[in-house]
Amino acid sequence: MGLFMDKKVLRRVFSLLMALWLAWGAIPQPATALTEEQKLVSEVWRIVNRNYLDETFNHQNWASVRQKALEKPLKSQEAAYAAIQNMLKSLDDPFTRFLDPEQYRSLQVNTSGELTGVGLQIALDSQTGKLEVVAPIAGSPADKAGIRPRDRILKIEGVSTENLTLDEAAAKMRGPIGSLVTLLIEREGVDEQEFRVVRDRIALNPVISELRVTPQGTPLGYLRLNQFNANASMELAHAINSLEKKGAAAYILDLRNNPGGLLQAGIEIARLWLDSGTIVYTVNRQGIQGSFEAFGPALTSDPLVILVNQGTASASEILAGALQDNGRAQLVGETTFGKGLIQSLFELSDGSGLAVTIAKYETPQHRDINKLGIKPDKIIPQDVITREQIGTEADQQYQAAVEILTKNQVVVGMGNRA
Incomplete structure (x- = not known):
């Protein structure tokens, strides 16, 4: 009889412990606070999630892309920027891109009517991924040097353009008036050719x-x-x-x-x-x-x-x-x-920018x-x-x-x- 009572008590104690454990699990636990770097990555993810043209996000699970981007610790602003760029790269859209604060300010200035540089409008070829000239600006140094639409820019100052974003390539071609930039150009049916272009102020008289x-x-x-x-x-x-x-x-x-x-x-x-x-x-x-x-x-x-x-x-x-x-x-x-x-341009919380194909x-x-x-x-x-x-x-x-x-x-x- 005593043994029977002991088992009953044990069952009740066990039931009580289980109830307490389940109740504890139902209480919201304090979430681990996101770092500033993680917040920036999440901010970019949300903007793309709300606005991007392709609702399949290049046929991938966009939520899992965010999860993967936040898996590794982001210990610096540069690490956050790299995570954002990798996240956007998965969309396979060269026009949806991240702009660091300097690039973002530069893009805002470029529509005002005056530039300093070589005077090229550039894009990434959707088939080959190569950096391609859309057109030289009329009367610009690049135009006078003989660079043409559809020319492919292989190197800027000896640096391969293969892994450069549009904005990184543009930044490499900008510079002080009178300075020289060397471009290695590939043209259909012609051997690779090196162009030495002197940067200048480009008046955009339309x-x-x-x-x-x-x-x-x-x-x-x-x-x-x-x-x-x-x-x-x-x-x-x-x-x-x-x-x-x-x-x-x-x-x-x-x-x-x-x-x-x-x-x-x-x-x-x-x-x-x-x-x-x-x-x-x-x-x-x-x-x-x-x-x-x-x-x-x-x-x-x-x-x-x-x-x-x-x-x-x-x-x-x-x-x-x-x-x-x-x-x-x-x-x-x-x-x-x-x-x-x-594309629509979004300013991010740290002064950087995001161009999104909407x-x-x-x-x-x-x-x-x-x-x-x-x-x-x-x-x-x-x-x-x-x-x-x-x-x-x-x-x-x-x-x-x-x-x-x-x-x-x-x-x-x-x-x-x-």
Whole structure:
């Protein structure tokens, strides 16, 4: 009997201990506080998680990427930055990238209209991962040295670009006015070539305009737009108004080797040419996010031809696609670069920055630009010409545009006489 009572007591004691143990497990335990470095990594992860265009995050479990990034102790700011870069690398998107505080400040300055360096717009080739020239800025040291769109930069000052981010490569090419930078360039069908480029101040004068007369006597407004900075729309509007007063009856808008810039500038410039119509759609991971419309009146209804080539990228492609799809312009030249992704810039808690691909562009007829580019109405290959030969008899694409506009003027003239 005594033995039976002992067992009963033991059961009760054991039950009580189990209840206490389970109750203790239910009480929230104090979580291990995240370090400042871990907080920064988590901050980046959350921004990408909320905003990134590809909801599959390059077909991977994005939560496990965060877990892996925080597994190892991050003992310094540099270690946190490296963890962030590795995390973003898994997305396989060169445009979603981390910017340290210096790079972030530099990127903010670059849209203001003046740079110091060699004057190259660069990108990472999505197929090969190589650093590629989108276009040299008109009149820049790189342009004068003969560097061309689609050239691949293999080395900067003897350092391989294979493992450099876009911002690291750009930082290596920037420097004091008058200093020299050596670039090893690979070009299709040509041996590797070394270019020695002297850095200089690069004035980003976005518009060149001139009234010309075709051989048939048509007054022609020639406009060359070099990039889409904050001044581009206003400068182009002034140029069009001036050419209208001088009697221009047709226009050529030269977007060759224009690497883009501010989206808003591209939209505003499209509105200068359109009375109405959609300019561009933006599409995020939920679908069509919004559209930008023209609301007129256009500054001119005269015939327009746009010149494009492989160096025509980003905002240039939006403008060209908008005017082509709306039947406002014919495109002449070569298929464009194919950069149709939208990045948003986020400032992080320590003064660094994060560029995230949040959406893509579609033309008014819902054509996807990214990696595909825009095909001209008339494809005209172009032999290599100097900047001085642009818009001359040596410029085959320009001559093709003049021919189209001249025929158009004849048809219009016959229609008026009838």
